[in-house]
Amino acid sequence: MAFGKDRDALKKVTSLREAGNASRGRPRGGGGAGGWKRFQDQFKPNTVEPDTVRFLPGEYPYTQIHRDGSTEVLLLPYFVYTEHFDGRTNGSSICSGGAFADYKDKAEPCIGCDLFWENGGKKGGRMSRREMKAFTILNLSTFHEVDQLDYKTGQVKMNDRTNKPYKEWVKCTGRRCDACASGKPTKKGHIQHYSVGFGHFGQIKDYAKMIGKCCKSCGTRNSIDELAYICGNCKDAVIDMSTTHLSNEDIAKMVDGDVVCPHCRTEGLLEEIIQCSSCDNPERAGIFDVDISIKKVAGPEGTNQSTLMFTEFGPVCPVDPAFDVKPMDFEGMFAPTTLEQQAQKFKVPVPAQTPRQPVPASQVARDWNQGGTPPQGPQGGGGGMFNR
Numbered sequence: 001m002a003f004g005k006d007r008d009a010l011k012k013v014t015s016l017r018e019a020g021n022a023s024r025g026r027p028r029g030g031g032g033a034g035g036w037k038r039f040q041d042q043f044k045p046n047t048v049e050p051d052t053v054r055f056l057p058g059e060y061p062y063t064q065i066h067r068d069g070s071t072e073v074l075l076l077p078y079f080v081y082t083e084h085f086d087g088r089t090n091g092s093s094i095c096s097g098g099a100f101a102d103y104k105d106k107a108e109p110c111i112g113c114d115l116f117w118e119n120g121g122k123k124g125g126r127m128s129r130r131e132m133k134a135f136t137i138l139n140l141s142t143f144h145e146v147d148q149l150d151y152k153t154g155q156v157k158m159n160d161r162t163n164k165p166y167k168e169w170v171k172c173t174g175r176r177c178d179a180c181a182s183g184k185p186t187k188k189g190h191i192q193h194y195s196v197g198f199g200h201f202g203q204i205k206d207y208a209k210m211i212g213k214c215c216k217s218c219g220t221r222n223s224i225d226e227l228a229y230i231c232g233n234c235k236d237a238v239i240d241m242s243t244t245h246l247s248n249e250d251i252a253k254m255v256d257g258d259v260v261c262p263h264c265r266t267e268g269l270l271e272e273i274i275q276c277s278s279c280d281n282p283e284r285a286g287i288f289d290v291d292i293s294i295k296k297v298a299g300p301e302g303t304n305q306s307t308l309m310f311t312e313f314g315p316v317c318p319v320d321p322a323f324d325v326k327p328m329d330f331e332g333m334f335a336p337t338t339l340e341q342q343a344q345k346f347k348v349p350v351p352a353q354t355p356r357q358p359v360p361a362s363q364v365a366r367d368w369n370q371g372g373t374p375p376q377g378p379q380g381g382g383g384g385m386f387n388r
């Protein structure tokens with residue numbers, strides 16, 4: 001898409017620690033009509049049996065807004081988008097507010113955001129606004145090819161051109177599986193997409209830390225230790241693990257976000273110096289380097305606050321080459337919903353389009369300095385609104 005040409009020049013982020021810190025802000029905008037495809041091939045963790053899956057890293061452009069108002073486009077392994085849900089009409093949309101959606105006067109037009117702000121921008125109002133991160137996963141379970149059903153009517157969906165039903169792959173339910181009984185085509189492993197909100201993303205990030213005790217170079221488990229965390233600018237140690245008096249909790253908090261360096265006053269994510277007890281080329285394994293068994297534990301009755309549970313992870317290895325896998329096209333699948341479609345879903349008129357001036361970074365910086373930015377900005381509010 002827009003960044004295609006210069007993509008090679010963009011900084012590629014693969015660690016969830018780095019990526020999670022960068023995407024605390026707001027997602028970028030896009031164009032075009034969004035995808036019904038997102039209702040297909042969706043991974044939903046099971047509450048009984050864990051699925052064994054492999055997360056596949058993609059390279060999705062993400063516009064990070066720095067504190068000084070400047071922007072930087074990074075390539076993240078997952079796709080960031082914002083979802084609106086209207087409690088009155090039950091309509092949902094993909095936010096069209098763009099990278100500056102949090103800045104009321106700089107955002108691209110979005111009816112979802114307008115309705116969200118109209119109700120005070122609080123949760124519990126008519127319109128919700130939830131930041132999501134979409135991963136591509138290879139689900140290593142058994143799948144069957146079956147006729148596709150219309151998710152609204154429950155009827156078989158027919159292709160008018162071929163007069164044959166559309167097909168889709170669904171997971172084998174094991175015991176008493178209808179598709180097994182009727183001898184439907186079967187395969188092992190299927191590509192799915194998996195969108196998580198703030199809470200579940202945090203749990204995945206936490207688990208990635210456990211996997212990160214494992215060395216990617218030599219494959220040894222629990223062999224990685226941190227020696228120090230240094231400033232990315234002056235390279236001086238900010239936390240020396242052999243002498244620090246900080247608690248493990250404080251260290252974990254510091255290394256997950258931006259820190260002001262006590263030596264040179266530069267603010268940024270600290271770089272880590274690690275060692276491996278079994279080899280000379282220490283490298284942390286990550287969420288994309290192992291197969292993971294994952295299930296979901298339902299929250300208290302009447303709530304939808306579930307918790308992810310990771311039951312085990314396999315040895316460090318590349319994806320089985322028998323699978324021809326590539327990350328999904330999320331830029332198409334989660335493209336912003338058009339204003340016309342939003343108006344239809346939320347049963348409101350299409351707002352009169354006021355032409356907007358492109359906002360130069362210098363302008364944003366000026367607003368920051370004058371304190372003109374609302375506290376719900378990505379840096380100011382600490383992303384608190386996503387703490388559902």
Ligand SMILES: [Zn+2]
Pocket residue numbers: 082084094095096097101110111112113114
């Ligand atoms: Zn919006």
Ligand SMILES: [Zn+2]
Pocket residue numbers: 144171172173174177178179180181
């Ligand atoms: Zn089956």
Ligand SMILES: [Zn+2]
Pocket residue numbers: 231232233234235236261262263264265266
């Ligand atoms: Zn420094």
Ligand SMILES: [Zn+2]
Pocket residue numbers: 215216217218219220223276277278279280281282283
């Ligand atoms: Zn090693």
